Amino acid sequence: xxxxxxxxxxxxxxxxxxxxxxxxxxxxxxxxxxxxxxxxxxxxxxxxxxxxxxxxxxxxxxxxxxxxxxxxxxxxxxxxxxxxxxxxxxxxxxxxxxxxxxxxxxxxxxxxxxxxxxxxxxxxxxxxxxxxxxxxxxxxxxxxxxxxxxxxxxxxxxxxxxxxxxxxxxxxxxxxxxxxxxxxxxxxxxxxxxxxxxxxxxxxxxxxxxxxxxxxxxxxxxxxxxxxxxxxxxxxxxxxxxxxxxxxxxxxxxxxxxxxxxxxxxxxxxxxxxxxxxxxxxxxxxxxxxxxxxxxxxxxxxxxxxxxxxxxxxxxxxxxxxxxxxxxxxxxxxxxxxxxxxxxxxxxxxxxxxxxxxxxxxxxxxxxxxxxx
Amino acid sequence: xxxxxxxxxxxxxxxxxxxxxxxxxxxxxxxxxxxxxxxxxxxxxxxxxxxxxxxxxxxxxxxxxxxxxxxxxxxxxxxxxxxxxxxxxxxxxxxxxxxxxxxxxxxxxxxxxxxxxxxxxxxxxxxxxxxxxxxxxxxxxxxxxxxxxxxxxxxxxxxxxxxxxxxxxxxxxxxxxxxxxxxxxxxxxxxxxxxxxxxxxxxxxxxxxxxxxxxxxxxxxxxxxxxxxxxxxxxxxxxxxxxxxxxxxxxxxxxxxxxxxxxxxxxxxxxxxxxxxxxxxxxxxxxxxxxxxxxxxxxxxxxxxxxxxxxxxxxxxxxxxxxxxxxxxxxxxxxxxxxxxxxxxxxxxxxxxxxxxxxxxxxxxxxxxxxxxxxxxxxxxxxxxxxxxxxxxxxxxxxxxxxxxxxxxxxxxxxxxxxxxxxxxxxxxxxxxxxxxxxxxxxxxxxxxxxxxxxxxxxxxxxxxxxxxxxxxxxxxxxxxxxxxxxxxxxxxxxxxxxxxxxxxxxxxxxxxxxxxxxxxxx
Ligand SMILES: Nc1ncnc2c1ncn2[C@@H]1O[C@H](COP(=O)(O)OP(=O)(O)OP(=O)(O)O)[C@@H](O)[C@H]1O
Ligand SMILES: [Mg+2]
Numbered sequence: 001x002x003x004x005x006x007x008x009x010x011x012x013x014x015x016x017x018x019x020x021x022x023x024x025x026x027x028x029x030x031x032x033x034x035x036x037x038x039x040x041x042x043x044x045x046x047x048x049x050x051x052x053x054x055x056x057x058x059x060x061x062x063x064x065x066x067x068x069x070x071x072x073x074x075x076x077x078x079x080x081x082x083x084x085x086x087x088x089x090x091x092x093x094x095x096x097x098x099x100x101x102x103x104x105x106x107x108x109x110x111x112x113x114x115x116x117x118x119x120x121x122x123x124x125x126x127x128x129x130x131x132x133x134x135x136x137x138x139x140x141x142x143x144x145x146x147x148x149x150x151x152x153x154x155x156x157x158x159x160x161x162x163x164x165x166x167x168x169x170x171x172x173x174x175x176x177x178x179x180x181x182x183x184x185x186x187x188x189x190x191x192x193x194x195x196x197x198x199x200x201x202x203x204x205x206x207x208x209x210x211x212x213x214x215x216x217x218x219x220x221x222x223x224x225x226x227x228x229x230x231x232x233x234x235x236x237x238x239x240x241x242x243x244x245x246x247x248x249x250x251x252x253x254x255x256x257x258x259x260x261x262x263x264x265x266x267x268x269x270x271x272x273x274x275x276x277x278x279x280x281x282x283x284x285x286x287x288x289x290x291x292x293x294x295x296x297x298x299x300x301x302x303x304x305x306x307x308x309x310x311x312x313x314x315x316x317x318x319x320x321x322x323x324x325x326x327x328x329x330x331x332x333x334x335x336x337x338x339x340x341x342x343x344x345x346x347x348x349x350x351x352x353x354x355x356x357x358x359x360x361x362x363x364x365x366x367x368x369x370x371x372x373x
Numbered sequence: 374x375x376x377x378x379x380x381x382x383x384x385x386x387x388x389x390x391x392x393x394x395x396x397x398x399x400x401x402x403x404x405x406x407x408x409x410x411x412x413x414x415x416x417x418x419x420x421x422x423x424x425x426x427x428x429x430x431x432x433x434x435x436x437x438x439x440x441x442x443x444x445x446x447x448x449x450x451x452x453x454x455x456x457x458x459x460x461x462x463x464x465x466x467x468x469x470x471x472x473x474x475x476x477x478x479x480x481x482x483x484x485x486x487x488x489x490x491x492x493x494x495x496x497x498x499x500x501x502x503x504x505x506x507x508x509x510x511x512x513x514x515x516x517x518x519x520x521x522x523x524x525x526x527x528x529x530x531x532x533x534x535x536x537x538x539x540x541x542x543x544x545x546x547x548x549x550x551x552x553x554x555x556x557x558x559x560x561x562x563x564x565x566x567x568x569x570x571x572x573x574x575x576x577x578x579x580x581x582x583x584x585x586x587x588x589x590x591x592x593x594x595x596x597x598x599x600x601x602x603x604x605x606x607x608x609x610x611x612x613x614x615x616x617x618x619x620x621x622x623x624x625x626x627x628x629x630x631x632x633x634x635x636x637x638x639x640x641x642x643x644x645x646x647x648x649x650x651x652x653x654x655x656x657x658x659x660x661x662x663x664x665x666x667x668x669x670x671x672x673x674x675x676x677x678x679x680x681x682x683x684x685x686x687x688x689x690x691x692x693x694x695x696x697x698x699x700x701x702x703x704x705x706x707x708x709x710x711x712x713x714x715x716x717x718x719x720x721x722x723x724x725x726x727x728x729x730x731x732x733x734x735x736x737x738x739x740x741x742x743x744x745x746x747x748x749x750x751x752x753x754x755x756x757x758x759x760x761x762x763x764x765x766x767x768x769x770x771x772x773x774x775x776x777x778x779x780x781x782x783x784x785x786x787x788x789x790x791x792x793x794x795x796x797x798x799x800x801x802x803x804x805x806x807x808x809x810x811x812x813x814x815x816x817x818x819x820x821x822x823x824x825x826x827x828x829x830x831x832x833x834x835x836x837x838x839x840x841x842x843x844x845x846x847x848x849x850x851x852x853x854x855x856x857x858x859x860x861x862x863x864x865x866x867x868x869x870x871x872x873x874x875x876x877x878x879x880x881x882x883x884x885x886x887x888x889x890x891x892x893x894x895x896x
Contacts, residue, residue: 221761225762226760227751227756230744230747230751230762233737234740234748237737237739237740238733238736238737241734241735241736241737241748243693243716244691244693244716244734244748245748245749245751246716246717246718246719246749247717
């Protein structure tokens with residue numbers, strides 16, 4: 001096979017994902033057609049359900065927030081060439097850390113102190129859950145994919161034990177803690193906007209969304225502007241060259257995994273401090289895994305991750321609307337659409353790379369020719 | 374299998390050339406790597422292609438082998454226009470290629486590697502038998518024997534390359550392309566490669582040889598094409614030309630094939646090894662009882678057949694590998710088994726390191742040139758003083774290096790992988806020399822580098838020496854060692870055979886010492 005010419009960066013970041021998405025939607029359209037429904041009206045319902053109906057945008061952005069955190073947790077590890085499958089466990093532990101802070105401090109201290117500490121607690125517990133597999137990989141050579149998966153199971157069991165025992169709410173049967181006092185609750189966006197005189201429909205969207213946007217910017221600065229980011233990328237691309245350059249490779253891997261765990265841990269702020277207002281079981285609900293696909297689709301870049309998170313948020317929200325409006329389209333259909341998008345944007349992300357690269361190269365060559373003549 | 378029947382097209386007189394390239398052009402982005410290149414190569418000829426780094430030699434060969442597609446132009450094989458769009462097309466057209474970087478599976482045997490891709494049936498047994506027979510016939514035919522059951526990783530580079538050649542010709546290739554095959558070979562290995570090529574030529578195989586060593590062009594080729602800046606600047610019959618003319622054609626100016634240098638003015642001892650030893654993980658000794666001193670303003674050359682401990686010596690001296698016994702004194706720091714060091718500390722102590730393998734250690738191929746230009750120095754002032762890396766400072770630094778060391782193209786945003794081999798090397802050398810190290814550890818500084826750049830690099834090393842740097846130079850090129858060193862240490866099997874002053878060294882004494890035979894050396 002002739003090696004395809006390299007794809008320009010802009011095409012890799014923007015054109016390719018759009019092509020993948022269109023293909024995924026096209027195939028889903030065919031399936032909907034086969035079910036006897038009109039794909040166009042299904043699409044309209046999805047878009048309306050995700051962005052237009054009152055409150056829908058809030059729901060979409062609320063889901064988006066979860067994806068941003070879990071996808072960043074995958075992305076930072078990926079820059080160090082580590083495959084972090086442990087988002088679920090790291091997020092669960094983050095929930096524990098943030099939850100403990102709120103249970104302990106919210107009764108006595110104001111939100112302005114409790115919430116920042118809860119954020120730190122969630123990040124710290126998540127980080128700790130990322131550091132262990134990082135350490136085992138860097139110093140002991142245990143494969144990170146295996147250990148992070150195992151740590152998901154350990155985290156799940158730990159949470160079952162804690163919520164069913166030591167942390168169980170008095171006189172309760174379901175495995176959950178007591179509710180956080182108001183000082184341990186993230187302000188809702190519609191309340192905040194209402195305070196500014198902007199009326200919006202109530203939705204679970206809370207201040208964590210703003211936190212997610214800040215973290216996106218911070219991620220970009222970290223990876224592309226700081227010396228630590230340079231070290232992480234060097235280790236990811238060429239560990240031998242990193243060693244040559246005086247970079248401590250194991251330490252860098254451990255630090256990257258700590259940051260990854262911390263980012264995943266922040267997802268719990270949106271779910272628990274933002275909506276549930278208590279620590280519950282299984283609040284991670286697969287976001288840690290879907291985050292892998294979001295990171296892949298977003299090319300491990302904050303802008304890409306934001307867009308991909310928004311897309312998945314819209315799918316989650318618009319998907320439930322589909323389920324609601326159409327007889328023959330069930331919840332499973334929505335899962336299928338998500339699956340298609342993950343398949344084409346994640347697993348088959350580079351399927352259309354060679355033809356697209358050739359096409360762009362040909363156009364560029366023609367232009368150059370024209371200039372030289 | 375190399376078939377012996379004569380092609381009808383080539384029988385009789387006036388037969389068409391085995392390969393003809395017509396007006397081949399290829400552009401990468403804004404770089405015009407090949408501009409309307411034409412050449413014709415007769416059947417059974419050994420044809421050399423020479424040119425500066427980045428002249429477009431590899432690009433042209435990759436087009437001929439179907440790895441790149443030309444923007445325009447035709448390839449004719451035996452007078453027939455033959456479109457080649459993939460390496461499968463090339464193999465079908467009887468073309469085989471040996472790449473500069475080997476493509477073998479290190480923990481497979483020779484036999485398994487040769488069989489790879491042509492296993493034949495679902496069961497391996499018949500294929501194994503056939504391959505064994507093939508290795509035997511090829512071995513006899515071309516005098517290139519290799520043990521079919523040896524693991525690739527245990528073989529010296531020269532034999533690994535033989536396996537690559539066998540893979541290239543096993544399908545009956547009548548045209549063999551070799552891209553810088555001698556870059557990694559010792560003179561002895563290169564000689565046996567040439568013997569094989571001469572045998573193939575007798576057999577009617579057409580060979581295209583890319584090399585930067587003009588002595589090899591003179592020794593083995595029949596005809597030669599010189600490329601400069603993507604264009605053909607001359608075709609010559611080897612018998613009618615000489616290295617000086619070729620060098621001038623390549624570079625466009627006269628080139629000193631040997632750099633002048635004054636006598637050394639040695640100062641204080643900056644680097645000292647004292648009973649230095651190191652072992653492999655399994656306890657096998659890699660370096661044994663190494664003793665030397667290097668003074669400021671002096672170059673110590675390390676001569677030896679590749680794989681006799683030079684790599685390990687470079688690794689120990691640069692902090693990549695721990696000292697297992699004895700000690701190393703770098704300026705006033707002592708390194709032993711207990712008081713370890715690492716590459717970061719060595720760098721802080723102003724020890725520069727030009728690594729042997731630029732792809733493995735020297736560069737991050739995926740990084741832009743400007744990021745590669747600060748590799749190892751990302752915490753120093755070249756990336757600015759602030760908490761964040763100063764992008765402008767980093768780019769400016771890279772541009773400075775590119776200007777001073779003539780790295781082409783001078784584009785700080787081009788990724789490392791898209792520079793030609795020689796320009797990658799110049800970038801690494803520029804980065805290390807620019808920091809004015811007190812001690813410089815150098816491994817194979819001119820591997821794959823064109824003669825103009827060799828002249829330049831040699832001048833830089835001499836200048837650094839004259840400014841008072843202590844330099845340790847490892848090279849498998851005896852000529853380079855003899856041309857630059859003030860004293861020469863010869864290594865064999867991880868031991869030092871002796872140290873001789875440059876005036877008393879010549880190729881013959883060094884050759885004997887490299888074989889482990891201790892001369893009547895002093896010092
Ligand atoms: N994939 C690519 N993308 C962009 N530019 C490229 C690419 N491959 C090669 N080039 C450029 O094309 C030119 C020719 O490169 P080529 O590798 O053919 O040089 P060369 O003659 O083989 O040099 P060397 O002797 O150093 O190996 C160089 O300027 C190089 O930077
Ligand atoms: Mg080349």
